[in-house]
Amino acid sequence: MKTATLSVAAPYIIRQDYAAYTEEQHAVWAELVGRMMPEIEQHAAREYLEGFSIIGLQTDRLPDLKAISARLAPRTGWSSTPVSGFLPAPAFFEMLASRNFPTTTWLRSRESLEYTPAPDIFHDVFGHVPMHSHKVFADFLEHYGRVCAGISDAAVLEKLGRLFWYTVEFGVIRQDGEIKAYGSGLISSHGECRNVMVGNCAIHDFSLDEVLATKVKVDELHKLLFTVSSFDQVYEAMHEAERRAMSGRL
Ligand SMILES: [Fe+2]
Numbered sequence: 001m002k003t004a005t006l007s008v009a010a011p012y013i014i015r016q017d018y019a020a021y022t023e024e025q026h027a028v029w030a031e032l033v034g035r036m037m038p039e040i041e042q043h044a045a046r047e048y049l050e051g052f053s054i055i056g057l058q059t060d061r062l063p064d065l066k067a068i069s070a071r072l073a074p075r076t077g078w079s080s081t082p083v084s085g086f087l088p089a090p091a092f093f094e095m096l097a098s099r100n101f102p103t104t105t106w107l108r109s110r111e112s113l114e115y116t117p118a119p120d121i122f123h124d125v126f127g128h129v130p131m132h133s134h135k136v137f138a139d140f141l142e143h144y145g146r147v148c149a150g151i152s153d154a155a156v157l158e159k160l161g162r163l164f165w166y167t168v169e170f171g172v173i174r175q176d177g178e179i180k181a182y183g184s185g186l187i188s189s190h191g192e193c194r195n196v197m198v199g200n201c202a203i204h205d206f207s208l209d210e211v212l213a214t215k216v217k218v219d220e221l222h223k224l225l226f227t228v229s230s231f232d233q234v235y236e237a238m239h240e241a242e243r244r245a246m247s248g249r250l
Pocket of ligand 1: 119123124127128169184185
């Protein structure tokens with residue numbers, strides 16, 4: 001973990017007390033993974049699946065963030081860095097800009113397997129972290145943090161938040177003629193993933209203009225998502241969004 005340079009995010013950094021997880025919590029993790037795995041093997045992007053084995057995720061034990069980060073570091077320099085919970089935007093962006101992914105350490109209970117109002121370690125690690133092993137995606141995510149860290153206009157940040165939402169959280173990619181998921185919100189939610197894969201959600205070809213014009217809705221299953229054809233396309237969209245933001249055209 002390379003957190004020495006963090007300033008606004010520093011108060012939110014914690015230590016993951018791995019030994020404190022109970023057998024019941026490991027069992028809940030195993031159940032969450034077991035429920036999603038058949039769907040993921042069929043519907044996740046190949047880069048996600050490669051990342052899953054690169055970071056050494058275990059299906060029956062909660063992830064040790066230090067071990068995950070040790071496997072990520074030589075690949076892309078990303079760290080899965082434990083935080084106390086929800087981060088204010090400046091702290092979140094500062095962490096992304098330094099390749100520290102803010103990672104919660106708590107796990108949902110057995111009573112709420114399908115849904116948690118706030119991200120937990122299942123969403124953050126199972127959903128997000130495998131993609132951080134992919135070089136282009138890793139570069140994109142750092143760049144996103146760096147650009148947003150330099151912006152204070154709330155309306156501009158809200159627009160950039162839509163780009164994050166429709167890529168990092170709910171992105172899909174076309175591979176071998178099929179729609180595959182790489183967004184963490186699809187990967188970590190049975191209901192969201194199924195909604196897309198059974199065809200209940202329209203899929204448009206990714207266009208930055210349309211993404212920036214599409215409001216984020218958190219209280220219902222998606223009716224529209226956007227497919228890229230490569231992760232270079234995501235990175236290029238970020239550069240275009242940056243150019244527009246810097247020239248007041250976003
Ligand atoms: Fe997320």
